[in-house]
Amino acid sequence: MGKKYNPYDEMLQVLDRAAEMLNLEEDDYIQLKYPERELKVAIPLRMDDGSIKVFEGYRVQHSGVRGPYKGGMRYHQNVDLDEVKALAAWMSFKCAVVNVPYGGGKGGVTVDPTKLSKGELERLTRKYATLLYPVIGPQVDIPAPDVNTNAEVMGWFMDAYSTLEGHLSPGVVTGKPIEIGGSLGRGEATGRGIMFVTREISKKLNFSLKGAKVAVQGAGNVGGTAAKLLFREGCQVVALSDVSGAIYNEEGLDIEEIIEFLQAERGRLLKDYNTPGLSRISNEELLTLDVDILIPAALENQLTADISKNVRAKVVVEGANGPTTFEGDKVLEDKGVIVVPDILANCGGVIVSYFEWVQNLQSFSWDEERVNNQLEDLIVKGFNDVWNTAQEADTTLRMGAYMVAIGRIVTATKMRGLA
Numbered sequence: 184m185g186k187k188y189n190p191y192d193e194m195l196q197v198l199d200r201a202a203e204m205l206n207l208e209e210d211d212y213i214q215l216k217y218p219e220r221e222l223k224v225a226i227p228l229r230m231d232d233g234s235i236k237v238f239e240g241y242r243v244q245h246s247g248v249r250g251p252y253k254g255g256m257r258y259h260q261n262v263d264l265d266e267v268k269a270l271a272a273w274m275s276f277k278c279a280v281v282n283v284p285y286g287g288g289k290g291g292v293t294v295d296p297t298k299l300s301k302g303e304l305e306r307l308t309r310k311y312a313t314l315l316y317p318v319i320g321p322q323v324d325i326p327a328p329d330v331n332t333n334a335e336v337m338g339w340f341m342d343a344y345s346t347l348e349g350h351l352s353p354g355v356v357t358g359k360p361i362e363i364g365g366s367l368g369r370g371e372a373t374g375r376g377i378m379f380v381t382r383e384i385s386k387k388l389n390f391s392l393k394g395a396k397v398a399v400q401g402a403g404n405v406g407g408t409a410a411k412l413l414f415r416e417g418c419q420v421v422a423l424s425d426v427s428g429a430i431y432n433e434e435g436l437d438i439e440e441i442i443e444f445l446q447a448e449r450g451r452l453l454k455d456y457n458t459p460g461l462s463r464i465s466n467e468e469l470l471t472l473d474v475d476i477l478i479p480a481a482l483e484n485q486l487t488a489d490i491s492k493n494v495r496a497k498v499v500v501e502g503a504n505g506p507t508t509f510e511g512d513k514v515l516e517d518k519g520v521i522v523v524p525d526i527l528a529n530c531g532g533v534i535v536s537y538f539e540w541v542q543n544l545q546s547f548s549w550d551e552e553r554v555n556n557q558l559e560d561l562i563v564k565g566f567n568d569v570w571n572t573a574q575e576a577d578t579t580l581r582m583g584a585y586m587v588a589i590g591r592i593v594t595a596t597k598m599r600g601l602a
């Protein structure tokens with residue numbers, strides 16, 4: 184049996200490789216190997232039937248060198264400390280790649296939220312916020328949505344924190360409903376960012392998005408939105424999947440109709456969607472389709488070495504965090520598949536979270552056009568920084584992105600005199 188997948192070890196391997204390319208001494212970056220703070224909490228929850236269950240939750244603060252910790256909170260049955268640690272580190276690098284003034288953090292609760300009622304989910308979120316209260320805040324650590332959490336959950340979280348503070352404190356989380364301090368454009372920001380970087384890479388590689396064949400794994404906030412916006416750009420989205428399986432049509436799927444179907448009710452899945460010409464394929468088949476662009480936008484550890492051997496896409500744009508393993512990445516590199524890495528591709532969410540936080544601090548709101556235009560400016564700038572660094576060092580875009588990120592964090596560390 185192979186070694187168990189550990190996302191934190193995967194992160195460390197990439198970090199070492201990028202640091203070597205930057206000619207850093209280990210002393211220069213050793214502190215990035217250790218999260219600054221790891222908090223584990225036990226969350227007692229009164230269930231609707233009166234019984235009590237205890238769920239485990241985490242908040243990891245990886246690096247605060249460049250600003251307050253920033254990163255989402257995930258509700259999923261597989262959440263564990265190593266996953267949260269890796270996700271927190273990736274947030275530090277992501278914020279540095281696009282140069283927003285944040286460090287990295289991440290949180291999660293080990294729970295299958297589909298098994299909870301709405302009331303139970305709200306009580307769980309409020310208790311989790313209360314337990315994190317001593318270590319979060321608008322200038323300290325600012326959570327946001329991630330897998331299985333959304334604007335509604337952020338609203339409850341913000342309310343619980345504000346109650347403890349004794350005043351409304353919208354800047355403690357981002358991704359909130361618009362009516363209570365959320366930003367226009369935040370809901371679609373990660374998917375929109377993916378659309379922008381996909382457009383930029385298509386320009387660099389000289390192919391048109393119009394008619395380009397795309398497969399997307401994951402139909403949630405990130406995958407669903409990316410699929411929809413690329414569909415609007417004229418891409419032919421031939422496959423889309425979720426936890427219930429994948430759908431495929433070689434002539435292209437009607438993504439607007441599919442997203443409308445999924446969003447009509449909480450918990451709707453692709454297995455219940457049907458239309459003439461559609462066939463059902465496995466998630467593995469989706470990942471190995473003969474397409475121009477593959478967008479894994481569900482969870483980590485999808486493009487393993489075995490699956491990567493069979494990947495036929497020309498370009499992989501990582502919507503999810505950590506979808507490609509270290510070994511899988513080497514296989515893709517050897518095959519000449521261009522990978523736009525997660526820490527660049529999916530940072531539209533944290534960019535607009537930053538705009539939301541700025542609006543909250545100033546008690547001011549921007550219109551959606553301003554949000555989308557500034558998102559485009561920052562992410563395209565990040566893309567060009569990564570592209571140029573990779574070209575100069577004759578390396579992959581992943582290494583280019585890590586070199587940009589680590590370079591910025593190490594410089595800030597030296598300037599602060601923490602080394």
Ligand SMILES: NC(=O)c1ccc[n+]([C@@H]2O[C@H](COP(=O)([O-])OP(=O)(O)OC[C@H]3O[C@@H](n4cnc5c(N)ncnc54)[C@H](O)[C@@H]3O)[C@@H](O)[C@H]2O)c1
Nearest residue numbers: 329330331373401402403404405425426481503504529532
């Ligand atoms: N929400 C954000 O702003 C944001 C920002 C950056 C990165 N991300 C990352 O993007 C990824 C997706 O996050 P999201 O916010 O879209 O979550 P989500 O909960 O909205 O959607 C997740 C999607 O993945 C599907 N899925 C789950 N397990 C699967 C499996 N085994 N096979 C295929 N599909 C599966 C789900 O059914 C759902 O369609 C995560 O890696 C997350 O960390 C999210």
